[in-house]
Amino acid sequence: MNITHTPLADCFIIEPQIFGDARGSFMESYNEQKFPADVHFVQDNQSTSQKGVLRGLHFQTGEHAQAKLVRVIRGEVLDVAVDIRPNSKTFGQHFSVVLNDQNNKQLFVPRGFAHGFIVLKDDTIFAYKCDNFYNKEAESGIMYNDPEIAIDWMLSEEEIMLSDKDKELPYLKSLSL
Numbered sequence: 001m002n003i004t005h006t007p008l009a010d011c012f013i014i015e016p017q018i019f020g021d022a023r024g025s026f027m028e029s030y031n032e033q034k035f036p037a038d039v040h041f042v043q044d045n046q047s048t049s050q051k052g053v054l055r056g057l058h059f060q061t062g063e064h065a066q067a068k069l070v071r072v073i074r075g076e077v078l079d080v081a082v083d084i085r086p087n088s089k090t091f092g093q094h095f096s097v098v099l100n101d102q103n104n105k106q107l108f109v110p111r112g113f114a115h116g117f118i119v120l121k122d123d124t125i126f127a128y129k130c131d132n133f134y135n136k137e138a139e140s141g142i143m144y145n146d147p148e149i150a151i152d153w154m155l156s157e158e159e160i161m162l163s164d165k166d167k168e169l170p171y172l173k174s175l176s177l
Contacts, residue, residue: 001028003036006095008083010110012036013097014069018104027104029071030129037108039067041129046073049119049126052159054166056116057082057142064138065111067131075124076100077117078154082142085112086177094149114142118153118160141169148172 002015016027030041047055057080060066070079082094098120099105109115117126144153144162149172153160 001031001034006081006097008081008090008093008095008113009088010037011081011083011095011113012108014106014108016104016106029106030069037067037110039069039131041069041131043130043133044127045130046125046127049124050161051119051122051124052155052161054116054118054144054153054160054162055126056080056166057114057144057146057169058116059084059114059140059142060132060135060138061140062138064132064135066134067111068109068115068128069106070099070109070115070117070126070128071104071106072099072101073125073127074101075119075121075126077119077124077126079107079117080115080151081107081109082114082116082149082151082172083112084114084142084172084175084177088112092148092172094151096151116144118155120154140175141166142172142175143169146171
């Protein structure tokens with residue numbers, strides 16, 4: 001497994017080693033002994049989405065904060081992490097990476113980050129591990145098009161599909177973190 005650090009502290013990309021032959025391929029998608037962060041994952045989630053669906057930017061607050069290890073099983077997304085740790089030197093900065101079923105890259109998003117992704121191919125299956133259980137009362141988020149964060153989502157505004165909940169999210173500057 002190859003680990004690449006991003007410009008955001010504690011956020012990194014994992015590229016698994018893939019073994020292939022005439023029968024197909026094999027890769028180890030997660031191994032706690034080799035994982036470069038001290039986390040214990042307790043929940044796996046999966047979504048299927050069409051091109052243009054944008055999910056995010058989401059996070060859990062307080063004792064319910066979550067670290068996530070995200071990957072694409074089928075299709076392609078632009079995955080985004082935003083550092084929302086008030087005392088971080090990279091507060092308000094984001095990192096994005098294309099994850100797909102060809103490069104098999106994974107992104108580790110630590111606690112204290114908002115996370116989101118936009119689907120770039122129809123019928124994309126997105127999967128992620130969380131180190132804390134979901135808690136509805138602790139869910140929060142940031143508007144995907146916050147001008148101070150300035151994320152290039154790679155698709156036009158007309159192509160983006162949001163949930164009603166995500167259309168109502170606040171800008172980062174109005175949150176009390």
